[in-house]
Amino acid sequence: MTHALPQGSTAERVTLRSALRDLPAYKPGKSAAVAGTVQYKLSSNENPYPPLPSVRESVAEAAAGINLYPDMACETITEAVARRWGVSPASVSFGAGSVEVASQIIRAVAGEGDEVIFAWRSFEAYPILTALAGAKAVHVPLTQDERHDLPAMAAAVNEHTRVIFVCTPNNPTGTSVTADELHDFMAAVPKDVLVVIDEAYVHFNVDPAAAQGIDFFRAYANVVILHTFSKAYGLAGLRIGYAIAPDYVSAALRAVAIPFGVSALAQKAALASLAAEEEIEARISSLVTERDKLQRGLVEIGWDVCPSEANFVWLRIGATTREIEDIFTHAGVIVRAYPGDGIRISVGAPEANDQAIHAARDAFNHFTTTSALAQEI
Numbered sequence: 001m002t003h004a005l006p007q008g009s010t011a012e013r014v015t016l017r018s019a020l021r022d023l024p025a026y027k028p029g030k031s032a033a034v035a036g037t038v039q040y041k042l043s044s045n046e047n048p049y050p051p052l053p054s055v056r057e058s059v060a061e062a063a064a065g066i067n068l069y070p071d072m073a074c075e076t077i078t079e080a081v082a083r084r085w086g087v088s089p090a091s092v093s094f095g096a097g098s099v100e101v102a103s104q105i106i107r108a109v110a111g112e113g114d115e116v117i118f119a120w121r122s123f124e125a126y127p128i129l130t131a132l133a134g135a136k137a138v139h140v141p142l143t144q145d146e147r148h149d150l151p152a153m154a155a156a157v158n159e160h161t162r163v164i165f166v167c168t169p170n171n172p173t174g175t176s177v178t179a180d181e182l183h184d185f186m187a188a189v190p191k192d193v194l195v196v197i198d199e200a201y202v203h204f205n206v207d208p209a210a211a212q213g214i215d216f217f218r219a220y221a222n223v224v225i226l227h228t229f230s231k232a233y234g235l236a237g238l239r240i241g242y243a244i245a246p247d248y249v250s251a252a253l254r255a256v257a258i259p260f261g262v263s264a265l266a267q268k269a270a271l272a273s274l275a276a277e278e279e280i281e282a283r284i285s286s287l288v289t290e291r292d293k294l295q296r297g298l299v300e301i302g303w304d305v306c307p308s309e310a311n312f313v314w315l316r317i318g319a320t321t322r323e324i325e326d327i328f329t330h331a332g333v334i335v336r337a338y339p340g341d342g343i344r345i346s347v348g349a350p351e352a353n354d355q356a357i358h359a360a361r362d363a364f365n366h367f368t369t370t371s372a373l374a375q376e377i
């Protein structure tokens with residue numbers, strides 16, 4: 001789907017950038033909004049836990065100062081993140097969510113005539129941000145088992161390539177890349193191409209073989225890692241994310257950032273969240289247990305689920321996606337549908353996940369019947 005720009009009399013219209021013409025629309029997960037019925041919103045990879053008391057307190061305190069601009073340099077949270085990762089504060093830069101940082105990266109590095117490579121399907125903001133920068137998006141299909149095809153991505157590099165996104169775990173499939181695979185990939189990528197390791201869901205990844213972005217940032221001069229406070233830390237509504245990048249790249253990201261883009265509330269909440277690492281870890285581990293329960297439940301029903309290392313699971317169901325989405329919706333479970341491709345179910349509170357498993361049973365019966373019919377035709 002692309003943005004439909006309203007038509008009107010051309011005489012009185014200003015000229016919009018042609019890049020907007022075919023811009024894919026970002027589709028947020030649907031809300032649970034049917035009055036009088038219990039509905040679980042499992043469509044946006046949100047954290048089902050409410051904010052920690054210490055985080056609420058810090059936000060309430062910061063609210064007393066919202067007549068003032070926030071610290072544009074994000075100094076205190078920059079230092080805290082730098083300490084957390086053992087990197088220089090000069091390597092850390094912020095944005096209003098990691099999606100804004102991704103936009104900064106593309107705008108700082110790629111423009112007209114340049115190319116940005118990413119796996120597909122992956123995070124749907126990549127093609128939008130690339131098009132907005134005037135650059136060309138290069139989609140490299142995932143493998144049959146829903147993983148990044150890193151050799152194919154390396155083979156797609158040419159003299160126009162400026163940025164490559166490696167989303168691990170990948171949204172929406174939940175698969176992650178291993179350290180060995182990523183080292184081989186890095187060896188094949190020219191040193192002047194920026195490799196962005198988008199680790200929005202890294203906290204949920206328990207695969208010991210998985211690549212850890214920070215190791216790659218330390219080992220290679222052309223790596224940026226992208227982190228967010230939206231998912232494991234549960235601050236999606238406050239909008240704060242960051243990059244750890246070589247110092248000169250960080251300086252470029254700050255240069256293209258929207259001034260005062262990260263609110264004081266977000267900065268303070270992120271700081272309080274870092275100080276509550278133990279409580280956050282306990283929540284992450286419960287979510288991982290719930291994810292594994294959801295995954296097991298789906299497999300027991302008969303669904304072919306690729307193992308997820310994120311806070312969601314992916315069902316590739318192709319043409320029946322819309323119908324399957326409806327079955328979930330009727331059962332009170334709002335999932336994220338990618339028409340023609342599949343659905344993504346975020347991990348929610350235990351009863352929401354139980355209801356998703358319940359709905360998945362009806363959905364599976366429909367799926368198998370429809371597939372059988374399609375084969376007969």
Ligand SMILES: Cc1ncc(COP(=O)(O)O)c(C=O)c1O
Pocket residue numbers: 045096097098099100123167170171198200227228229230236239240241
């Ligand atoms: C892979 C990936 N990266 C980045 C983001 C952006 O998250 P935020 O802007 O909330 O930090 C998302 C959000 O869904 C995501 O899935």
